[in-house]
Amino acid sequence: MNYRITIQYDGSRYNGWQKQGNTSNTIQGRLEEVLERMAGQAVEVHGAGRTDAGVHALGQTANFHLQGEWDPGEIRRYLNRYLPDDIEVTAIDRVPPRFHSRLSAREKVYRYRIGTGGRKAVFERKYRYLYPGELDVEAMKQGAAFCIGTHDFKSFCANRHMKKSTVRTITEIAFGQKEGDLVITFTGDGFLYHMIRILTGTLLEIGSGQRRPEEMKEILEGKNRALAGRTAPAQGLMLVAVRYGDEYEV
Amino acid sequence: MNYRITIQYDGSRYNGWQKQGNTSNTIQGRLEEVLERMAGQAVEVHGAGRTDAGVHALGQTANFHLQGEWDPGEIRRYLNRYLPDDIEVTAIDRVPPRFHSRLSAREKVYRYRIGTGGRKAVFERKYRYLYPGELDVEAMKQGAAFCIGTHDFKSFCANRHMKKSTVRTITEIAFGQKEGDLVITFTGDGFLYHMIRILTGTLLEIGSGQRRPEEMKEILEGKNRALAGRTAPAQGLMLVAVRYGDEYEV
Numbered sequence: 001m002n003y004r005i006t007i008q009y010d011g012s013r014y015n016g017w018q019k020q021g022n023t024s025n026t027i028q029g030r031l032e033e034v035l036e037r038m039a040g041q042a043v044e045v046h047g048a049g050r051t052d053a054g055v056h057a058l059g060q061t062a063n064f065h066l067q068g069e070w071d072p073g074e075i076r077r078y079l080n081r082y083l084p085d086d087i088e089v090t091a092i093d094r095v096p097p098r099f100h101s102r103l104s105a106r107e108k109v110y111r112y113r114i115g116t117g118g119r120k121a122v123f124e125r126k127y128r129y130l131y132p133g134e135l136d137v138e139a140m141k142q143g144a145a146f147c148i149g150t151h152d153f154k155s156f157c158a159n160r161h162m163k164k165s166t167v168r169t170i171t172e173i174a175f176g177q178k179e180g181d182l183v184i185t186f187t188g189d190g191f192l193y194h195m196i197r198i199l200t201g202t203l204l205e206i207g208s209g210q211r212r213p214e215e216m217k218e219i220l221e222g223k224n225r226a227l228a229g230r231t232a233p234a235q236g237l238m239l240v241a242v243r244y245g246d247e248y249e250v
Numbered sequence: 251m252n253y254r255i256t257i258q259y260d261g262s263r264y265n266g267w268q269k270q271g272n273t274s275n276t277i278q279g280r281l282e283e284v285l286e287r288m289a290g291q292a293v294e295v296h297g298a299g300r301t302d303a304g305v306h307a308l309g310q311t312a313n314f315h316l317q318g319e320w321d322p323g324e325i326r327r328y329l330n331r332y333l334p335d336d337i338e339v340t341a342i343d344r345v346p347p348r349f350h351s352r353l354s355a356r357e358k359v360y361r362y363r364i365g366t367g368g369r370k371a372v373f374e375r376k377y378r379y380l381y382p383g384e385l386d387v388e389a390m391k392q393g394a395a396f397c398i399g400t401h402d403f404k405s406f407c408a409n410r411h412m413k414k415s416t417v418r419t420i421t422e423i424a425f426g427q428k429e430g431d432l433v434i435t436f437t438g439d440g441f442l443y444h445m446i447r448i449l450t451g452t453l454l455e456i457g458s459g460q461r462r463p464e465e466m467k468e469i470l471e472g473k474n475r476a477l478a479g480r481t482a483p484a485q486g487l488m489l490v491a492v493r494y495g496d497e498y499e500v
Contacts, residue, residue, distance in 0.1 A: 080368070085380075088369070122259055123258075
């Protein structure tokens with residue numbers, strides 16, 4: 001049977017989602033450890049988004065196959081009991097065998113939170129990037145508009161040896177507020193390695209007046225990472241939701 | 251000149267508000283260190299509430315005297331710059347020389363947050379007590395009603411050698427919800443050492459059915475700490491606000 005879980009985590013103390021060699025301190029690694037203990041069999045957990053070290057998730061999804069009959073509620077309770085307190089399974093359901101959390105995903109939503117106005121925001125400090133200056137949000141919106149649609153985002157990909165396509169579709173970049181902070185929500189069919197953090201870093205350089213909004217167009221056309229802005233810090237980034245087609249909706 | 255500050259802090263990694271012997275890791279100690287560096291003089295910071303180790307504050311207040319002329323905005327910026335990221339000064343104002351944050355306080359508001367329904371609540375996990383069972387909130391409200399008014403709260407005081415009066419007035423104990431959690435808000439003229447945590451622990455024993463609501467009356471009348479319930483964990487407690495008379499309002 002194939003199970004899909006929705007997971008929330010505070011990424012602060014993890015080396016990201018994906019298991020890497022002998023670095024066991026990853027979200028995927030923790031999930032697999034607990035599932036293997038529960039099921040007495042090797043379990044591979046496939047995540048929808050490979051969040052970086054320090055990136056958080058409100059609605060990451062993952063799936064795994066288990067031999068035998070398991071009650072979904074029982075799996076969820078077991079996971080929540082034995083996972084650390086900074087990882088929580090918020091939903092679980094049985095999905096068709098062909099479902100794969102990453103390959104079946106239609107849309108992903110990420111949110112980047114920027115602390116402006118000098119507020120340290122003690123209780124949210126690990127989930128935002130405290131930005132030291134003033135920002136021209138209108139200019140940032142103008143810059144972001146160039147990214148909407150289907151483009152080659154090679155300039156926003158930190159993986160220099162990326163052999164696969166760097167073409168992606170961004171359907172929306174929305175600017176909002178949360179308790180006085182600036183929140184940018186990115187919706188698209190998928191994102192390249194560090195793509196949202198480089199987009200955000202570039203938007204911050206536009207917002208601070210270091211770049212003109214129109215440069216965003218030139219950066220996209222240049223297809224060169226060196227043209228884009230700095231990579232914004234991991235801690236401001238949150239994977240909010242992963243959406244699937246109707247056939248996989250609960 | 252006398253200055254009053256409003257302070258927010260995540261108490262998780264501190265030994266509480268008050269400086270104690272050679273334990274420097276307290277909120278008061280951190281504030282004094284930074285103020286002394288700024289002013290080049292010894293500064294004593296008086297807090298309104300002596301929060302325990304692990305207790306948080308959304309609106310603690312404190313005051314201190316400084317020789318010479320200082321711009322309040324400048325003091326605030328200096329403090330926020332050099333204080334750790336889990337302590338923030340959210341307001342500052344000049345107050346009359348006789349103002350004392352604790353002695354002048356008329357009312358204090360504390361909030362205790364109880365995680366119910368099994369949610370781990372990853373992003374708020376340090377600011378709530380994850381309660382493992384079901385709670386009868388109506389019974390808790392009945393028990394709490396016995397505490398409203400002026401009573402001798404000796405049974406709810408952890409300091410066995412308390413020589414001063416243990417009489418206090420609680421004006422309100424309100425039950426609310428926050429993202430599915432149970433939140434109890436206590437308002438009164440002052441609270442004894444561990445008083446809110448013992449009240450909460452006793453209310454939890456009522457909510458779980460281990461005690462009847464009417465026992466609250468007997469516990470108060472018995473004036474004996476051993477009669478009351480366990481002390482609820484520090485991390486669920488937050489000092490929300492300290493209120494002063496009109497003469498000290500900004």
